[in-house]
Amino acid sequence: MNQENLTGHISRRYNADIEHVRQSVLEMGGLVERQIEAALQALKDGDSEAALKVAQDDYKVNRLEVAIDEECTRILALRAPTAVDLRVVIAIIKTITDLERMGDEAEKIARLIAQLATQERPTNGYREIRHLGKHVIAMVRNALDAFARMDVDLAVQTALDDQVIDQEYEAISRQSITFMMEDPRTIRRVLDVMWIVRSLERIGDHTKNICEYVIYTVKGKDVRHTSLDDMLRGSESEEGAEPAP
């Protein structure tokens, strides 16, 4: 039933395989992070062409997903991992699905930014989007760190950060509605802003999912539909699991 310990040879091969696939996930995550960053940089610069380049590069994220997915299937078929090893592979299969969808959101954001860049800019240079964007990018980075080190405390903390992202998103949405009502000529532009922040908020959701897979891998329990309080209790840590500010 359990083949991983049959021989040291198999075990070492398995470890090399899993290490390779873990590195690929981090590479894919880094790429997604850079896609979001580049899109927001294009917004800051009002650079439509740079934004379109980001959108066109999404195929790179997709290509990595397919490759990692195939590698995971191969590991499951050839190595038949069990217990924590099996959980790692399952967590990776799920993580890359979320990363791929984060890439899709980055593509959508980039297309909207390319559109906005051709129009008149508000005086604040879309500061609210860039502020939320910075927050989301930091969350993505922390989730990837938590994944790299299988750090449950960081994963819990980062998952909790999603609440702050949601609040910020809600605030921008409310403000946007006010803008539209005050000056209906801005409706199209403000809607583009709303779609962008919505996509950023979704990236936060996907990032939270990744944190939950880290917790699942280490703890062996599915925390996706448990409350944040339970998640905090579950982290069994003296510190490091403070609610986000």
Next chain:
Amino acid sequence: MNQENLTGHISRRYNADIEHVRQSVLEMGGLVERQIEAALQALKDGDSEAALKVAQDDYKVNRLEVAIDEECTRILALRAPTAVDLRVVIAIIKTITDLERMGDEAEKIARLIAQLATQERPTNGYREIRHLGKHVIAMVRNALDAFARMDVDLAVQTALDDQVIDQEYEAISRQSITFMMEDPRTIRRVLDVMWIVRSLERIGDHTKNICEYVIYTVKGKDVRHTSLDDMLRGSESEEGAEPAP
């Protein structure tokens, strides 16, 4: 390496396990379908309470996901399936993730409908939402049928249907923007409509994913990032893979 054919006993047990988990996926899919239907019925009836009931019931979808996920992990650990058997299990793990997120969208739709139900209704009773909703529900049903019968042709056809959903969604969005510009007092209500159709469009996307997992299971190749033309060619069918009308 390959354990499934070691003894007929293991094989039969495996088949029983996989059959059970497949039934659970269909149960989960049926529940998601009913959640979307019930939300749209509440919209038709202007019944805020019924809509909230739908939102509250989302935990049932989540509960099923966790149970199926655990069963899949157990099958992988104990039976170490390979080839098509392994692909079935992986496809199920991915399918339930999409079903769970479709449930989340149904919950969001239900909450927005509960909100709309307390407000003045447009003369057409939100016909455009209900029309799109019917289309999406039909797509979900077809995808579940394709999954139940592992029917590649139906899966391809249903995946192509997503284009129609997207077009319908775009049309409603454009129309909504016009409404808002013509009468800014409607902005809040029209935005709720836009969020609802956006969620329906996303349910279409998730449904398309499920179709692609069916194709992957049967064909053994990942069609997620290939073009629709390639998908059509890949279906190798004399008929039945016509583009959606």
